[in-house]
Amino acid sequence: MSFMKPTITLSLLSLLLIQTHAIIFTIQNKCPYTLWPASIPGGGRRLDSGQTWTIGLPNGPHLAKIWARTNCTFDASGRGSCLTGDCNGQLDCKTHGAPPHTVAEYGLNSFNHKDYYDISVMEGFNVPMEFRPNTNGCTRPIRCAADIVGQCPAALRVPGGCQNPCTVFKTTQYCCHSGACRPTDFSRFFKIRCLDVFTYPEDDPTSTFECPPGTSYSVVFCP
Numbered sequence: 001m002s003f004m005k006p007t008i009t010l011s012l013l014s015l016l017l018i019q020t021h022a023i024i025f026t027i028q029n030k031c032p033y034t035l036w037p038a039s040i041p042g043g044g045r046r047l048d049s050g051q052t053w054t055i056g057l058p059n060g061p062h063l064a065k066i067w068a069r070t071n072c073t074f075d076a077s078g079r080g081s082c083l084t085g086d087c088n089g090q091l092d093c094k095t096h097g098a099p100p101h102t103v104a105e106y107g108l109n110s111f112n113h114k115d116y117y118d119i120s121v122m123e124g125f126n127v128p129m130e131f132r133p134n135t136n137g138c139t140r141p142i143r144c145a146a147d148i149v150g151q152c153p154a155a156l157r158v159p160g161g162c163q164n165p166c167t168v169f170k171t172t173q174y175c176c177h178s179g180a181c182r183p184t185d186f187s188r189f190f191k192i193r194c195l196d197v198f199t200y201p202e203d204d205p206t207s208t209f210e211c212p213p214g215t216s217y218s219v220v221f222c223p
């Protein structure tokens with residue numbers, strides 16, 4: 001039975017490799033202007049038009065968010081501020097961003113050993129985004145690239161973005177603080193323009209997508 005030994009060693013080795021393999025996130029700025037994308041975990045940096053930022057993250061289980069900041073100024077020590085998406089004035093983000101910001105959210109290797117991914121406008125919209133898996137035969141892109149800022153209802157409009165009604169009005173109707181809730185005229189404004197994204201807290205059925213664990217992803221700003 002000595003022929004069994006190399007086989008066992010090899011499968012243990014490949015198991016170890018799978019478990020420690022980094023998940024690659026490719027973040028591309030296709031906007032005609034500079035962005036300061038952020039990732040929690042992962043940090044944040046300046047990304048000029050046409051540039052790509054590649055992050056390797058451990059294969060979960062963890063929940064994370066990627067978003068873009070706009071109109072930022074930072075000093076040499078990485079302290080400053082942004083018009084949208086600001087993370088406590090830090091270039092290298094350690095905390096989540098301020099709304100409005102379009103957010104790519106994912107749970108890697110989480111519930112039922114699957115990846116879950118979505119785009120949320122639950123904290124408003126600042127930059128058009130595509131979020132798509134690249135590997136594992138998982139190919140379903142999510143896209144929110146309509147002119148949300150330009151068409152934003154007056155009550156939700158702020159410099160550089162369009163707020164979510166929950167952020168502005170903080171009422172149960174918009175935030176679903178208790179019990180079941182329904183779409184509103186404001187949530188429909190987003191949904192009509194971005195069919196696959198989270199527009200209100202109970203929007204899961206049309207807005208959450210799955211991949212096998214170990215999948216790598218791309219986030220493209222201004223796809």
Ligand SMILES: *[C@@H]1O[C@H](CO)[C@@H](O)[C@H](O)[C@H]1NC(C)=O
Nearest residue numbers: 032033034070071083159160
């Ligand atoms: C933000 O930056 C964009 C692109 O550089 C620019 O067109 C816009 O005027 C800026 N907005 C503000 C409020 O500074």
